[in-house]
Amino acid sequence: MRIYLILFFFLSSLSFQGLLGKELKLLTGTFKQEDLKLNLSRDKSWVPYPSYSDRKAWDQLIAPFREEVIAKGDKALDYQWQVVKATDYLEYERSGNRGMMEKPMNENCTALTNLLLAELAEGKGRYIDQILNGTWHMTEMSTWSLSAHLPAFQSSKRSLPQERTHVIDLMAGDVGSLLSWIHYFFRDSFNTINPEISLRLKQHIQQRIIQPYLDRNDMWWQGFELKGNQLVNNWNPWCNFNVLTCLLLIEDNPDVQLAGIYKTMTSVDRFIDYIKKDGACEEGPSYWGHAAGKLYDYLKILALATQNKVSIFDKPLIRDMGEYIAQSYIGGDRWVVNFADASAKGGGDPLLIYRYGQDVHSTEMMQFARYMTDLGGKGADFKPSRDIFRAFEDLRCFPQLQHTQAALPQNAFKWYPETQFLYLKKGGFFFAAKGGFNNESHNHNDVGSFILYQDQQPLFIDAGVGTYTKKTFSDDRYSIWTMQGAYHNLPQINGTDQAFGKEFKAENVLFLPEQNKFQLDIGNAYPKTANIEHWNRSYRLTADGLTIEDEFKIKNPNQSNMVHFLVSKEPQINKGVIAMGDGLAALHFNPAQFVASYEAIPQDDPRLSQVWGERLYRISLKAKSIKSTGKYSFIIKKAK
Incomplete structure (x- = not known):
């Protein structure tokens, strides 16, 4: 069959x-x-x-880390295997919290890994019973999958494990692989205790990983x-x-x-x-x-x-x-x-x-x-x-x-022509920009955005992503600020930000290496309602800084354009000049064209704050007049 x-x-x-x-x-x-x-x-x-019994080979292989491996194994000898409760799975549906279920599962896996390595390092059997407890505990679980992943693979579309349904996600696969190595190394030890142990372990790996993979497409x-x-x-x-x-x-x-x-x-x-x-x-x-x-x-x-x-x-x-x-x-x-x-x-x-x-x-x-x-x-x-x-x-x-x-x-530059990523290095600057489209894997609506570092310090940045919740990979993804074009280094055109979808993409993308210049039309990354005929943006990097030029045509515009820049340090705005990066560089713009302002963005998510600190800043340059055609120029220069 x-x-x-x-x-x-x-x-x-x-x-x-x-x-x-x-x-x-x-x-x-x-x-x-x-x-x-x-x-x-x-x-x-x-x-x-080496086989488990080849003590000389294991002594040599693990020698540089033997003490720390044994120490972690000793700590796990008294570990109490945690039950993942039904309400832990349900919490993902109720609040969007993934960690309630993932934390005990991860800690169980960490303990089992540490015990496995410690026994291979020492080879005296001290950890075998606790390894047995951990593997037995895993076979008692309803599923090895994560609550956030179960709805995609179960007919119930719910986060509670479904009876007689085994699916393979990242966690289930990792557990199956880990347990397969435990079976490989300790099958004989388990058989000495009771052959039922290794037999049960093998059957569960087959039922939870191998069989579903063979049966399902x-x-x-x-x-x-x-x-x-x-x-x-x-x-x-x-x-x-x-x-x-x-x-x-x-x-x-x-x-x-x-x-x-x-x-x-x-x-x-x-x-x-x-x-x-x-x-x-x-x-x-x-x-x-x-x-x-x-x-x-x-x-x-x-x-x-x-x-x-x-x-x-x-x-x-x-x-x-x-x-x-x-x-x-x-x-x-x-x-x-x-x-x-x-x-x-x-x-x-x-x-x-x-x-x-x-x-x-x-x-x-x-x-x-x-x-x-x-x-x-x-x-x-x-x-x-x-x-x-x-x-x-x-x-x-x-x-x-x-x-x-x-x-x-x-190398001074790296150009990825199909993905449309460009990296340029010159005069202490590291510049990166992208074209692409707005349905890439782990997508942000960021066609045409860029980042710029000077002397290995961030100036213009991409915030990244916060802690994953139910919203992160749902229809509400683009209600999260980090995903939106308005919080990337991009224009808001005719009151409109970029949209999600594979059809929203860069056009006429071109890298000119002899000029250190990257140019593209980002107009098609915005919805039709913005009435954009084109928005040509170019970047040119020199040893002194970066020049950004925008040239656009909009049909019957009714709102002012807004050009956003996301920066890591609090900026200082003067007439036509914005100092940034604690004085590393300055952004020059035409004050006759724009009104400049900035806002602080508190970083209360630990995944973001551990990178950026307590806050980020978004600079907004609002056009003083509404025009159907025009040109903007922004120059980032090193501070004198």
């Missing part, structure tokens, strides 16, 4: 090309199912980590049955990686395993085909580790299980996707280019970046990884999470990272 459920998928002809553009099929176009069958290891010999992240405005984002490689891990470690039926793995390859091709071919991550650096980084994890474990025979690490797109994280780094206090929902601080996980760089032969990535570990003089951190595969891989690559030279990318 399981084979038949999956085979129909490969015989169908889904019109995916029409949805996402030209298909590459880097995996299934390169490797057929027979290729996978020929090269797939039929036992667990592909696993690159309607989970949107699979990319098989997309509807309307649905996108293929980081969920795809993330969930497929977890399913692949479970299939490799748990599934014993070779035919089911083979068909299931090839289905994951077909699904991951949907993600690769969706990604712009310039390699940029439209979700931003904060999501790189979940998007390109998770694709890397998927490709890595697939390569390991096939003796590196089923591998696409040689494809330029995979390398470009990796190097995006280094290119997007600004500097200073870990500032990064943060369009969409990404945070303005980050830079990525150095050990992940290093491993990725190794496999795609990117010196840029490996040197950037070492640069990140050297920040603050602390060296590389070992921060294991429920994503235990990454923890194991971190242990393997850590010694190699120590012998790598630290460096940042030295």
Whole structure:
């Protein structure tokens, strides 16, 4: 039955090309199912980590972090496994609060991860009973999925777990993967206690992860049955990686395993085909580790299980996707280019970046990884999470990272022509701007917006996103201020802000590298009611600063245009000049054209305040006259 459920998928002809553009099929176009069958290891010999009983190998592998791993394991010996109550799931419906359910679930996973690593580090059996308690507790749960994700996959469309329905979201997949590794390492130990333990664990992984994946094609992240405005984002490689891990470690039926793995390859091709071919991550650096980084994890474990025979690490797109994280780094206090929902601080996980760089032969990535570990003089951190595969891989690559030279990318610009991201560096400035459209993954209505840093300090910014709630991914998303064009570095035209939808996009986008100039028409990013014939905006960066020029034509305008700028420090407004960045630079404008004002925006959301402090500021330049045609010019200069 399981084979038949999956085979129909490969015989169908889904019109995916029409949805996402030209298909590459880097995996299934390169490797057929027979290729996978020929090269797939039929036992667990592909696993690159020592067996639990190989104490000498584990002592060597975990040596740099052994004390801290043991300390965390000892702390978890007395951990009380938390019950996720029915009201915790319901809280998401009642108030939009996700944390009520996610907090105990995350803490349980953290404790289980720490116990697993401590037992592998010590090997004396001290943690086995508590690992058993944690795994047994997981099998007692109604679902491994998060309350915020359940409605999308259950027929009830509710956040309370639905009887006899198992769905795969990010958390369920992570738990399935974690438990698969626990089964792999401790099955014999569990069998010594009672064979029912490992048998039960295996059955639950099959019932909750493997079987739903084989049976269903309607989970949107699979990319098989997309509807309307649905996108293929980081969920795809993330969930497929977890399913692949479970299939490799748990599934014993070779035919089911083979068909299931090839289905994951077909699904991951949907993600690769969706990604712009310039390699940029439209979700931003904060999501790189979940998007390109998770694709890397998927490709890595697939390569390991096939003796590196089923591998696409040689494809330029995979390398470009990796190097995006280094290119997007600004500097200073870990500032990064943060369009969409990404945070303005980050830079990525150095050990992940290093491993990725190794496999795609990117010196840029490996040197950037070492640069990140050297920040603050602390060296590389070992921060294991429920994503235990990454923890194991971190242990393997850590010694190699120590012998790598630290460096940042030295290129003066980076242009992503399909995603329409541009980064320019000159005279101590780091400028980034975007074109694109207003239905990108984790979208903000921000076509044509920009950010500008001087001497690695923020001047003009993108706020990012606050703490996720029910509203964040609902029809009310654009009632949140951080998502709106009015709180980006954009004009409000004829009283109208940009609109959401794939049809609201940049046109005539052009980068002129010899002039350090980026230009585009953003008029089509606004609704028809604004009566915009065109709004041509250009940016030109020099060693002295940035010049912004707007030229527009509006049919029968009835409201004044307003040009907004979001800044990180309180500005000081004088006639035609606005000082900003604690005196770093000044914005010059024509006082005959505009009335200037600014407002403070309190940051009471911890996800924003931990980046920006207590408040941000929005500068508003209101046109003094209503005109159907006109030109505006704004010049940002270094302070003298």
